[in-house]
Amino acid sequence: MKIAVVGSYGAGLTMRVPKAPSAGETVAGGLFDSGAGGKGSNQAVGAARLGAEVSLLTAVGDDEFGRSARELWRREGVGAGHVLTAEAPTMVGFILVEPSGENRIAIAPGALDELDAAAVGSFRAEIASADVLVVSMEIPEEAVVAALRAGRECGTRTLLNPAPARPLPEECWPLIDVLTPNQTEAPVLLGLDEGHGLGDEELARTLHERTGGVVVITRGGEGALIAEASGVTGVPPHPARTVVDTTGAGDSFTAAFAVALAEGQPVGQAVEFAAVAGSHTVSIAGVVPALPTRAQLNALIGNAS
Known part of the structure; x- marks a missing residue:
């Protein structure tokens, strides 16, 4: 079971502050934390913890953050x-978090701006040998399109x-086998504005028609919708025992979904x-601390059944 991932890596520098500073103001009393991030890296680590053989394509600098990233991937x-x-x-990414949970984020893409079609070309053998190719969009559009096209040409599920x-460029739509937006991302892909008036089921059907593939719209506490040629079906949520931090939920879902598909599980089960x-x-x-191992998931599934 092999997963190829094309996506981002970034360091998240978070400061929890009593209040956000105004222009020219300095606020003391903050609490600082830093950690590994980036959707591609998170998804790669998540898939590896679930037992997949994982190869990752991203870009990092020749700096301490880049060296920490390589050590993380070696360890995982x-x-x-x-x-x-x-x-x-x-x-x-610099993240200021107020006591209410309100945050302000500024991102410097840096190295990711250099991830281009040539880099994807050097990764082609990894894509060809994978069961599933996972692509996320914190990277230049050129790399997204090149990766999806390589997957299609190599016969790897994308x-x-x-x-x-x-909004996705027209050339992307026929290259996608599986699409996993959440409720807010689904209309954006279609170029719709906030007052579009379409329900989740209609969005799922429209996205399925565009791709001809499987569409899974994740809906948080409402579960998910799956759109296939046979129609739209709902998947009930799996309630969390407690909600502490929702930041990595989407990456964890994507990693586990890719692993299950690579294992040959039916879409609904995946x-x-x-x-x-x-x-x-x-x-x-x-x-990263919250991405589950296979043993942890098996225990949860066993307890729920």
Whole structure:
């Protein structure tokens, strides 16, 4: 079972502050934390913890954040031999969090801006040998399109996790076998404005018609919708025992879904498996610490049955 991932890596620098500073103001009393992030890296680590052989394509700088990333992948058993060392620094996100939970985020993409079609070309053998290719969208559009096209040409099942969402170029639609937006991302992909008036089922059907593939719209506490040629079906949520941090839920879901598909599980069963992974992840603070192992998921599934 092999998963190839094309996506992002970034360091998240978080400061919890008593209040957000105004222009020219300095606020003391903050609490600082830093950690690994980026949707591609999170998904790669998540899939590896669930037993997949994983190869990752992303870009990092020749800096301390990049070296920490490579150490993380080595520790987690993620194949990072094709990761690009860029001229620019590793992507960094600065996150200010107020006591209410309100946050302000500034991102410097840095190295990720150098991830191009040529880098994807060097990763082609990994894509060809994978059971599932996972692509997310924190990277340049050129790399997204090149990866999906390589997957299609190699006969590898393609899974696009369209986050952060933006309207997809027309050439992308026929290259997608599986699409996994959440409720807010689904209309953005279609270029719809906030007052579009379409329900989730209609959005799912429309996206299925565009791709001809499987569409899974995740809906948080409402579960998920699956759109296939046979129609739209609902998957009930897997309630979390407690909700501590929802940050990594989408990446955990995507990783587990890809692993289940690579194992040959039917789509409905794969979505249920992924929902359990997401439920586990929101119960633990942080993203990487919250990504489940196979044993943890098996225990949760056993307890729920």
